[in-house]
Amino acid sequence: MRHLIDPTDLSMSELDEIINLALDIIDNREKYADACKGKKLATLFYEPSTRTRLSFTSAMLELGGSVLGFSDAKSSSVAKGETCADTTKTISCFADIIAMRHFEEGAALVAAMNARVPVINAGDGSHSHPTQTLTDLLTIKREVGRFDNLTIGFCGDLRFGRTVHSLIKAMSRYEGVKVVLIAPEQLRLPSYMKQEVCDKNNIPYVEVSSMEEVMGDLDILYMTRVQKERFLDEDEFDRLKDSFILDAEKLKKARPEMRVLHPLPRVNEITIDVDKDPRAAYFRQVENGKFVRMALILKLLEWAKDESKTIDLIPADTIRNQHVCSTKRCISNMETGIEYLFRPRTDKPGKFRCVYCESKAKL
Numbered sequence: 001m002r003h004l005i006d007p008t009d010l011s012m013s014e015l016d017e018i019i020n021l022a023l024d025i026i027d028n029r030e031k032y033a034d035a036c037k038g039k040k041l042a043t044l045f046y047e048p049s050t051r052t053r054l055s056f057t058s059a060m061l062e063l064g065g066s067v068l069g070f071s072d073a074k075s076s077s078v079a080k081g082e083t084c085a086d087t088t089k090t091i092s093c094f095a096d097i098i099a100m101r102h103f104e105e106g107a108a109l110v111a112a113m114n115a116r117v118p119v120i121n122a123g124d125g126s127h128s129h130p131t132q133t134l135t136d137l138l139t140i141k142r143e144v145g146r147f148d149n150l151t152i153g154f155c156g157d158l159r160f161g162r163t164v165h166s167l168i169k170a171m172s173r174y175e176g177v178k179v180v181l182i183a184p185e186q187l188r189l190p191s192y193m194k195q196e197v198c199d200k201n202n203i204p205y206v207e208v209s210s211m212e213e214v215m216g217d218l219d220i221l222y223m224t225r226v227q228k229e230r231f232l233d234e235d236e237f238d239r240l241k242d243s244f245i246l247d248a249e250k251l252k253k254a255r256p257e258m259r260v261l262h263p264l265p266r267v268n269e270i271t272i273d274v275d276k277d278p279r280a281a282y283f284r285q286v287e288n289g290k291f292v293r294m295a296l297i298l299k300l301l302e303w304a305k306d307e308s309k310t311i312d313l314i315p316a317d318t319i320r321n322q323h324v325c326s327t328k329r330c331i332s333n334m335e336t337g338i339e340y341l342f343r344p345r346t347d348k349p350g351k352f353r354c355v356y357c358e359s360k361a362k363l
C-alpha cells in the first residue's frame with residue numbers, strides 16, 4: 001500500500017508527476033470529472049480545519065467521487081476512547097482512501113500502519129503537513145516558475161509550524177535553495193530541522209530577527225501564524241503573538257517578482273492592505289490546494305494497485321521499545337498499544353529520534 005505521511009515519501013519524479021497532473025487538471029477540468037466515480041474519500045479530522053478538509057472534499061467531488069467522515073472527533077467513537085489504530089481499521093472497511101488530521105504527532109503514521117487503504121497525512125500536530133507542501137510547491141511553480149535557486153524567508157512560528165517543517169524538507173532537495181529564518185528566539189526552527197535537513201543537504205540558512213533586513217533578498221516570503229493551540233503556556237503565547245507583522249509599508253522593500261505565501265488561516269500577521277498587492281499569492285495558493293489534492297488522490301489510488309510503489313513505513317534501522325519519546329504530544333505517549341520506535345540520529349552517533357514525530361528520546 002502507498003501512503004503520504006511525510007513530503008519526502010515522494011521521490012522527485014513522483015513529485016513532478018503530481019505537480020504536472022495538477023497543472024493538466026487546471027487546464028482540462030472536464031477530462032477528470034468522472035476519474036474517481038464510485039470511489040470514496042474519508043476525511044477524519046480530529047483538529048479544526050477549513051482549507052484542508054474542504055479542499056479535499058471539493059477535490060474528490062470534482063473527480064466524481066464521494067466523501068464521508070467527521071470534522072469533529074467528539075461526534076465519533078473517539079469520544080468513547082477508541083484509538084487511532086482501531087478507527088483507521090474500521091474506516092478501511094468503508095472508504096477507498098483516507099485523509100487524516102490529528103493533534104497527536106505521528107497519528108497519520110499509526111493510521112497508515114493499520115489501514116488497508118492509502119492514508120494521507122492532512123497535518124499531525126506540530127510535525128508535518130505534506131499536502132500543504134504540495135500546495136506550496138504548485139503555487140511556487142505557477143507564481144515563480146522554478147524550484148531551484150530560490151531564497152525563501154520563513155517568518156513567524158518556525159518551532160511549531162508543521163507547514164514550515166514540511167516545506168523546508170521538500171525544498172532541501174533542490175539545487176541552490178537558501179533559507180532565511182525570521183523568528184523570535186522562542187519560536188526558532190527546531191535543531192533537528194537545522195542539523196538533519198539543512199546541514200545534511202547543504203542548504204545554507206541564516207537566522208535573523210527582523211523581516212525588514214532581508215526583504216530585498218527574498219524570492220518568497222512564507223508567513224505563518226503564531227499558533228495559540230500549540231502553546232502549553234498562554235502567557236508565553238501572549239508575549240509572542242505579535243512578533244512579526246507584514247504590512248504594505250514593509251513590502252515596499254521587496255522585489256517586484258517576490259511572492260508572499262501563507263498556509264492560512266492568518267490572524268494579524270499579514271495586514272489586510274497587503275491583500276491587494278499582486279505579490280500576495282496566498283489566496284491563489286488556497287485554490288492550488290484543491291488542484292494538487294485532486295492530483296494526489298488520483299496518483300495514490302493508482303499506486304495502491306502497484307506493489308512496486310509500496311514504501312516501508314518503518315525504516316530497517318528502527319529500534320523497538322528501548323527508548324521513550326520526549327514529546328508529550330507524540331502518539332507514542334498519548335495512546336495505548338503503540339510501540340516506541342526510534343532511529344539512530346545522523347548528527348549525533350549514539351542518540352536516537354522518534355520515528356513518529358522525529359523528537360529526541362527522553363533522557
Ligand code: CP
Pocket residue numbers: 048049050051052053123132263264265
Ligand atoms: N493551511 C491549512 O492547513 O488550513 P486549515 O487549517 O484551514 O486546513
